Amino acid sequence: MENSIWYLRQPSKDVDKLSFAVCGISETQPEHSFGPAIRSTYIVHIVLGGAGIVHSGDTEYSLHRNDGFIVGPETPVQYQASQSNPWIYLWMGFGGSAIGDCLSSMGLGPSRSIFHVDQTRAFLSLITECFSYTSNSISDGLKLNSLAYEFLHLLTQHTTNSALARTTATSDETVQKAVLFIAEHHAEGIGPSDVARGLHLDRSYLSRRFHEVTGMTLKDYIDGIRLDKACDLLGMTDLPMQQVAKECGYSSTEQFNRRFKEETSTTPIEYRRVRIDAHDDLNLNLDLFRTLFSR
Missing domain, CATH: 1.10.10.60 (Homeodomain-like)
Structure with missing residues (x-):
């Protein structure tokens, strides 16, 4: 189980190259797992604290704070929180046909789905800002798209190779x-x-x-x-x-x-109706952001 706060925007027919799709932050329970799954688009995760394991392709990765992983359409990915120190992570998902090529040009994607960043504060600040633009208006949509580009820009500025040393073959x-x-x-x-x-x-x-x-x-x-x-x-x-x-x-x-x-236990139509919009589990709210910023 994980408690999350997230926002998933109604898809826009006006933006088809690269756009904001979803963002959020999750505080997981011990050994909470997800997958194996294939995403319909690319979702970039960055670990804010704690630890967990990611199985991607034929490799297992042990990830900690400042490590990141990408889940996309090509390779099934499974990830699980640590039993003793479950992780907290943020994520942003992207719509549009250009995101795969964009990540590849940055050296990320299927060939390098695990990465490390030298800091997380800027990413956390950006995700927090996204929650100020959830009205589904054209203005908010344009702002979220600009924040999606800014998230990718931050990746180009702060990604390092440190996490690659923590891999072990398990296939x-x-x-x-x-x-x-x-x-x-x-x-x-x-x-x-x-x-x-x-x-x-x-x-x-x-x-x-x-x-x-x-x-x-x-x-x-x-x-x-x-x-x-x-x-x-x-x-x-x-x-x-x-x-x-x-x-x-x-x-x-x-x-x-x-x-x-x-x-x-719900129909696809009901799932779509409830899924679109901002969501906040009872056990996690924006106070968590303030706690994380104070670390």
């Missing part, structure tokens, strides 16, 4: 191939048999090995990837339900609605 080759296959083909409605066939492996062997390494069944893993992507598309885009269902690998809108409600 299993068979499982890694399955994970990458699912990342590339989950929108095609694949199941465990399709993954095994695509990798030229026996399904029973692959399913058994996948469960041994990840603790998850292959089916549950695929379902989780689809559901997390659906949540992103519902919150960060204005795609119609039929298109969301298709991009997440569901055979029909009816199947998508049924599976989504089974897993979340």
Whole structure:
């Protein structure tokens, strides 16, 4: 579990290259985990305090204060807070088709999803400022887009290479191939048999090995990837339900609605309606920002 304060802006049809999508800050409970998930766009996280583990691709990273990680559309990512010192982190997500190329030009993205910054105060100040512009007006939208660009500018000014030394390989080759296959083909409605066939492996062997390494069944893993992507598309885009269902690998809108409600206890339409706007959990409010600024 994590307590968060965040703002997710209604997608704008007027800005399609690079724009603000979402921002927030989370205070996690011990061993709180997320994923494995593939994001529909890029979300940049920066750790403000505590510690946690990020599994990205075939590598495990131990992250602490001033470390950052990027979750994007290419590689499934899973992250978990420390049991004894759970982390606090901020994040900003970006809309538009240019964000991938922009991060790549900065040396970040799929090839370098883990980074380190020499300070966090400027990033925290910027996220705090975002919460002053939540009216959904054109004026606030333009301001948030400018803050999204400023966030990226801060990355160019404060990113270092320090975090890369804290990596350890943990992958299993068979499982890694399955994970990458699912990342590339989950929108095609694949199941465990399709993954095994695509990798030229026996399904029973692959399913058994996948469960041994990840603790998850292959089916549950695929379902989780689809559901997390659906949540992103519902919150960060204005795609119609039929298109969301298709991009997440569901055979029909009816199947998508049924599976989504089974897993979340709400319909996709209700989720989208509630998700858009500012949100503040009862156990976390702007007083946390003041505490962090005083450190």
